[in-house]
Amino acid sequence: MNIDNIKKEFPIFDEKIQNNDLVYLDSANSSQKPKVVxxxxxxxxxxxxxxxxxxxxxxxxxxxxxxxxxxxxxxxxxxxxxxxxxxxxxxxxxxxxxxxxxxxxxxxxxxxxxxxxxxxxxxxxxxxxxxxxxxxxxxxxxxxxxxxxxxxxxxxxxxxxxxxxxxxxxxxxxxxxxxxxxxxxxxxxxxxxxxxxxxxxxxxxxxxxxxxxxxxxxxxxxxxxxxxxxxxxxxxxxxxxxxxxxxxxxxxxxxxxxxxxxxxxxxxxxxxxxxxxxxxxxxxxxxxxxxxSIGIENIIKHEKELIEYGQEILKKNNSVKIIGNPKNKGGVISFTIEGVHPHDIATILDEDGVAIRAGHHCCQILHDKLEIPASARASVGVYNTKSDFDQLNESINKCKKIFDLK
Amino acid sequence: MNLKELYQEIILEHGKNPRNLRKTENFNKDAKGNNPLCGDNVHVYLKLNNQRKVEDISFEGSGCAISMASASIMTDLIKGKSDNEAKEIIDDFLGMIKENPELKSTILEEDDKTKLMCLSGVKQYPMRVKCATLSWHTLISAMEDDGKQVSTED
Structure with missing residues (x-):
């Protein structure tokens, strides 16, 4: 199975979500389902x-x-x-x-x-x-x-x-x-x-x-x-x-x-x-x-590339702060934007069809330790592509514009 | 859905520079509220004088632009009102957020009504209604002095 075509196996991506193509970055919460399932x-x-x-x-x-x-x-x-x-x-x-x-x-x-x-x-x-x-x-x-x-x-x-x-x-x-x-x-x-x-x-x-x-x-x-x-x-x-x-x-x-x-x-x-x-x-x-059928090795490689790309692009964006920097990392990028609460980020991103999670992600102990009430989280699955992170970044910029951030 | 309606200038301004974000000295009523889904929390302090008038009202807490703006506008409008007037304003606001197209109260000036109506944008965002109402429910609890912690999930 070609990993580039995997998105086609998931019927939800044929849907328009509030007139947008779905950019689903909430798989750590729950993944979408392939047609076979x-x-x-x-x-x-x-x-x-x-x-x-x-x-x-x-x-x-x-x-x-x-x-x-x-x-x-x-x-x-x-x-x-x-x-x-x-x-x-x-x-x-x-x-x-x-x-x-x-x-x-x-x-x-x-x-x-x-x-x-x-x-x-x-x-x-x-x-x-x-x-x-x-x-x-x-x-x-x-x-x-x-x-x-x-x-x-x-x-x-x-x-x-x-x-x-x-x-x-x-x-x-x-x-x-x-x-x-x-x-x-x-x-x-x-x-x-x-x-x-x-x-x-x-x-x-x-x-x-x-x-x-x-x-x-x-x-x-x-x-x-x-x-x-x-x-x-x-x-x-x-x-x-x-x-x-x-x-x-x-x-x-x-x-x-x-x-x-x-x-x-x-x-x-x-x-x-x-x-x-x-x-x-x-x-x-x-x-x-x-x-x-995809093979877990291929999934690991694909998701590693996605996360590296996502981190690279978000690190370049001023005011985005990524939470944690583990050497051995997979699946998720959590972040905050100085001056914008994660819930406001999530609502504004949602308007562009970008689905992320905002909140404490059922980890209050960790958020207390980091001294932040909440964070925004983009998480990936096999169906994500680098362009999803491009769209995420674009929508984050829209967010910054609304909140008048540089 | 309309982001401009949700994030109006007044909301963004109050969100960024919330009024009465402090702790009232010598407060005689207070209550805490939280939204367990997002971890947002608010603590409302009141000073009711002998004539049952709100001499001072303030809040502490953290939250999104909507919840901070809502608490800020709320404290601005409630200050100086009697407890009965305050109750009428609270009911009016919650009624408007829930179902009424307009505010009905005659206590509020037109300017104040405009400010409150800025929060009506949340009606199109059901997940965000709780952000706008948390501080108001917490104020009710403070006034009733029931000692209950308000939660959006009760």
Missing amino acids: IDRINEFYTKEFSNVGRSIHYLAVAATNLYENTRSSVQKYINAKDKNEIVFTKGATEALNLVANTLGQKYLNEGDEILLTELEHHSNYVPWHYLRKSKNIKINFAEINEEGEIPIENIEKKITPKTKVIAINHLSNVTGAILPIKEITELAHAKDIIVVVDGCQGAPHLKLDVQDLDCDFYAISCHKMYGPTGLGILYGKKKWLEELPPYQGGGGMIKEVKKDRITYGDLPNKYEAGTMATAQVIAFDKSIKFLE
Whole structure:
């Protein structure tokens, strides 16, 4: 597949958005969907729909096979050792809540410490915060450096004999810093610390090999990977998923239910209570095939060129200040304009069809540290081109004109 | 959609040089408001005298041009009014932003009405309505002295 033609695979770019061509620079928030994924949802509901894993009629068996087929594709894509290490969730947020909740139930005790970083998204902080309340667990934060990175020394500094879990993102949704997960895992495992990775931004932009990373858990958001909303994935090492208790109770996750006792199902059913996002799971197989057909190496190269070009062009623009300068960076460029609030930037850019995100991007800890209330963020996907950044820059200039900036 | 209607001169000017952006000394009523979606926050301070008149009103906080201009214009107009007059102006403004094409109150001078109507441009930008109304809702909370923190997402 030619990366220059990829935009054509996404029907949304045929639409006029308020009479403009769409310049979509908000993929870190959610990516657009290729036609193959959209069509697959329609096709499944039109011709093949049934619930999975329960009934024994033809449609149910066929749908179950399709559902399990996606599990195998995910296993292969992230190089998990076992198919049963892949758990479907309603999103990466639920995946992280599942890990925090079940570790809290069985593994963590009063006084234990959890190490996060100042770069974490709220979804990799709030679930751990619950344990502060319910189990009196302490949360520490590894600090960012001047470049908006988390060097491994800053992690090491905050590890104490009481640290039981390190929960970190793979790629920052604000500074774009890529964290050295493999090194962090080596360091952590030498001290018997569990490593939980928030892979929301890592999974769409980086080559994934969970066995190589050796992390204990890895959370994925499917709608950021050209897949449907309402779907996430939790990878967990089998020993942990087997040892930890179930997260939610309901149909599909049990083995035997009696008035006086209940036994739970085997993996992965144990963690998939109730009717799952069936159509989304089945359509997500097409997202993976789409990513595989381009090749993650090609995606990495393409996005690296885009980000370098975007940074180059924005650095030349007076009054634009880029947040962070990580050596190893992917996917996003966050910035501020002196004298213009990010929300005003976003509204003015929107008038030209340029879709960016403005706000704290669910990272208030980081914005507090940087002493700014909010920032603007342009983030890329496979469909972006350098001309998108040209248009971004042009619209930023319009913004400056309205606010009378030089 | 019309950016010129949203970013009128008066808005940009008040946004850049907000009036009453300070903390009232000896304030006797105050409230905080925030917009969790964007992190914007405002703290409104009031000094009501014995005759229930707003002797001073001020605010602290940070936000976009719309929210800063709205708070600035609000404090300008409310200063010197009685608490009942203030309530009428607040209702009138919120009514206009929500649905009414014009302001109805007879308390305000034509000049002041023109200033307030400059904020009506947000009507075309549903995501920005909260920017314009946050300080007003916070003022209500301060006057009612209910001690509640105002959030745009409640």
